[in-house]
Amino acid sequence: MIELLGHQAVEERFADAMRRNHMHHAWLLHGVRGIGKFALAEKLAAMLMCETHSACGVCHGCQMLNAGSHPDLISVGLEEKKRDISIAQVREMLGFLSLSGAESENRVVILDDADRLNHQAANALLKGLEEPSPGSVLLMVCADAMKLPATVRSRCLMQHCSPLTEDDVRSVLASRLDAETIGLAVQLADGCPGSVRCLEDSSVAKALAEWQRLVEDLSQADIGKIDNWCRSNVATVPHELIIRALLQPLYPRLQQPQSSGFEAFEAVHLAVKACLRWPGEVIRQSLRAAPTLLSNVLELRAALRTST
Ligand SMILES: [Zn+2]
Missing domain, CATH: 1.20.272 (Zinc Finger, Delta Prime; domain 3)
Structure with a gap:
């Protein structure tokens, strides 16, 4: 089971949507940097692909995910040395979403850095959001949702992700930092464990x-x-x-x-x-x-x- 701290409310909403068979086709996870939004998107994707919808880590779907070889999931984000996400990337992603699932009932794309879509890319995405393919789920991740066009935002299920509590930050960092550094790291993290990774x-x-x-x-x-x-x-x-x-x-x-x-x-x-x-x-x-x-x-x- 994937352990993830701090975003239980979003996880529960997602689980509830699965139970009711009422999955929104586009989720927008937004909130400050360094709080684990991408990890949350990965967990939500795993919940969808898992045979027991629990991201159990042992079923066939989960094992393919862990190996990075699940045919029904891709991640798209800012490529190295690029300023923004291009229309070609969005087209590729929409093409992938339009196919039907190979191993599961769903096709899932995690779109990271969604606030870095350029104008054309955002327009192309908008068309995809207006006519979603059955079974397709887009999990968008970004720090600043206001940088996305309102037309895109309004077609997504917006989920605000908050900074973590001090206890959760401590737990996240415990496995990565020595005891001496943790106090300083928790203080400086300000709820965002990702922002103090350099202390490793x-x-x-x-x-x-x-x-x-x-x-x-x-x-x-x-x-x-x-x-x-x-x-x-x-x-x-x-x-x-x-x-x-x-x-x-x-x-x-x-x-x-x-x-x-x-x-x-x-x-x-x-x-x-x-x-x-x-x-x-x-x-x-x-x-x-x-x-x-x-x-x-x-x-x-x-x-x-x-x-x-
Ligand atoms: Zn599983």
Whole structure:
């Protein structure tokens, strides 16, 4: 049986649709990155292909799935070095869905990165959604459903997937990380275990732990050490996590009313926003990561010092 944490509600809805023989032909699983939406789609596909509809892992259908050789399932997604999903990919997928099942009653396609369909591809998909082939089930996965045309969304059964609870994140990570790293990983994951996969690399885990110590009391932090850390680690540690570790200690404080006046509080908020924008700006504007990170940290530190 495939164990999957955190998405029981969607699984139950899907199981219920199977029981009532009332399967929607297109499910759209959406929610933030790193929470296991693709794994959920794989489990739903397995439930359909399984002889007992339970993703049992032992029946003929499940064994073919495990071997990656089930003739009634394909996965489509963003190809390497491509910016979007093409019309050719969608046509291939719709062609596959139009055939009748070889081993099961269904034909299933998992469409990953569905928010990366280009305009033509989305139009072609729309036609397929308007006239679904009997027994075909499309499981679409994406982070930002609003990037899909409303006409596509309205023909799908939308299922929002939430970040995981801390306990579930801990369970997911337990098999992948050593005990020392798990605490840090759970804190930084923020409900998305996929976002801390890089901590499986112990040098990244060590660097992030050091970063967390350096910035935990930012207004007193040692700038020389922070500067050194940025120079040696900014190329290997994911930028989103650097910012998460930097800002997490500040959130409780940002939610409290401040005694130091509106302007000082506003300065902290602006500095926090600048930090949040930094990972994206490094990519979009090809900024040099280490010095720009340092200047954001200095800005934030200065703002914190005046606000206390
Ligand atoms: Zn089975």
